[in-house]
Amino acid sequence: MAGYQTLIKLEMLHNFYKSGVTDDFEFLLTADVHRLMRQQRLLYRNFGCGFTLLYESSQPNTPTIDIDNDLTFVFGISVKSPASFFGITNLDEEAPSTVTYTNGCRMFYYTDGALTDLKYKVLHAMYAEQFSFRFTEKTTSKSLKVTIKNQSGSAIVAQYDSDGNPITGPYTLNADNEKDTGNLLRTFKGFFDVSKSGSGYYTIVLKRDDATEKTLQVYIHDELSRSNVSGVMQLSLSKPTPPVAAKNLRLDLKRAESIWKYYIINRSGLDFTATDLVLSDKSGDSGPIYNTYTFSGNPAMGGGGQALPNTADSINSLPTMVFESTVKIPFYEVPKTKLELKKIPDGSPTATAGNVLISSLPNPAPDVRVDDNCNIYVYI
Numbered sequence: 001m002a003g004y005q006t007l008i009k010l011e012m013l014h015n016f017y018k019s020g021v022t023d024d025f026e027f028l029l030t031a032d033v034h035r036l037m038r039q040q041r042l043l044y045r046n047f048g049c050g051f052t053l054l055y056e057s058s059q060p061n062t063p064t065i066d067i068d069n070d071l072t073f074v075f076g077i078s079v080k081s082p083a084s085f086f087g088i089t090n091l092d093e094e095a096p097s098t099v100t101y102t103n104g105c106r107m108f109y110y111t112d113g114a115l116t117d118l119k120y121k122v123l124h125a126m127y128a129e130q131f132s133f134r135f136t137e138k139t140t141s142k143s144l145k146v147t148i149k150n151q152s153g154s155a156i157v158a159q160y161d162s163d164g165n166p167i168t169g170p171y172t173l174n175a176d177n178e179k180d181t182g183n184l185l186r187t188f189k190g191f192f193d194v195s196k197s198g199s200g201y202y203t204i205v206l207k208r209d210d211a212t213e214k215t216l217q218v219y220i221h222d223e224l225s226r227s228n229v230s231g232v233m234q235l236s237l238s239k240p241t242p243p244v245a246a247k248n249l250r251l252d253l254k255r256a257e258s259i260w261k262y263y264i265i266n267r268s269g270l271d272f273t274a275t276d277l278v279l280s281d282k283s284g285d286s287g288p289i290y291n292t293y294t295f296s297g298n299p300a301m302g303g304g305g306q307a308l309p310n311t312a313d314s315i316n317s318l319p320t321m322v323f324e325s326t327v328k329i330p331f332y333e334v335p336k337t338k339l340e341l342k343k344i345p346d347g348s349p350t351a352t353a354g355n356v357l358i359s360s361l362p363n364p365a366p367d368v369r370v371d372d373n374c375n376i377y378v379y380i
Contacts, residue, residue: 014088059242072236090257107123109217127219130191143172143188145171151202263320264279266321277343278342341380
């Protein structure tokens with residue numbers, strides 16, 4: 001009697017969560033994956049923090065249908081709560097120094113290669129196999145030379161003449177304001193067709209007039225480009241021969257860290273001067289997640305600190321003081337506690353006496369993180 005055994009098992013880990021695992025993702029099986037699964041009698045099973053692909057077998061570690069070729073599985077990745085996920089997750093470790101997300105959101109691409117831990121790249125965009133390309137930057141260049149390279153790094157044909165004959169790159173894109181001189185914001189447009197090269201990871205190389213280059217990492221896939229996905233996962237499996245062992249993979253995500261900046265806004269009419277408030281970490285934390293942190297920013301802004309977003313020392317015309325962590329603090333599912341706000345006697349900023357206004361200030365919400373900074377507004 002036929003049963004099923006594991007071919008690939010994926011587990012999704014995230015050290016933001018106390019459990020160490022995450023169910024933030026949903027996976028979209030493409031039509032190609034469904035077709036491959038039918039041909040090879042494979043089953044897909046989701047188990048919350050991951051999934052397994054199983055093969056039919058009537059003998060131990062032996063597929064019922066021989067796997068004669070290497071297998072490639074491409075999944076779309078949908079994030080259940082994008083604002084929260086991108087706030088708590090550090091996806092910038094391998095990101096280009098400047099990334100312009102042409103589709104308005106962050107994209108990522110995971111591949112396993114021969115590794116146990118999945119590796120990712122940050123994508124600039126996802127396109128169909130035939131796509132209109134638009135690139136805008138401030139530059140003196142009046143044209144760009146464009147080369148499109150496949151995952152192996154080889155330049156491919158990406159344009160054809162009216163008779164369908166291939167045009168060899170690089171391809172010239174002229175700026176919309178090419179007649180103007182100077183360092184201007186310019187937009188370059190073109191149309192490319194990579195359908196003969198097929199879906200996959202590509203690099204678009206843009207060479208400016210001064211020979212400097214910019215590279216964009218994109219993923220080409222007709223079906224996924226029309227779907228509401230935040231990323232792509234491409235799993236490759238070399239032709240397995242019996243006994244077929246399970247391939248166990250991990251998607252290991254890391255929590256983000258940020259500078260916490262507290263804006264203490266006085267709307268109660270409480271009388272305090274520049275040295276009246278102190279923000280102290282009374283937790284005594286010493287790891288492994290949190291430590292005990294110090295906050296700069298006393299005296300009030302306008303008295304020698306950083307400038308506030310609008311006026312020198314107020315928000316909404318209310319007196320405001322600002323405290324900023326001196327190091328980055330990690331995001332974690334269990335909030336940090338005992339960040340104490342105290343009003344102390346005038347002229348005694350180190351005094352132990354005083355009135356505790358708030359014994360445990362709120363942590364920042366993940367979706368307010370901008371780069372490495374989080375602003376927390378506290379009204380008293």
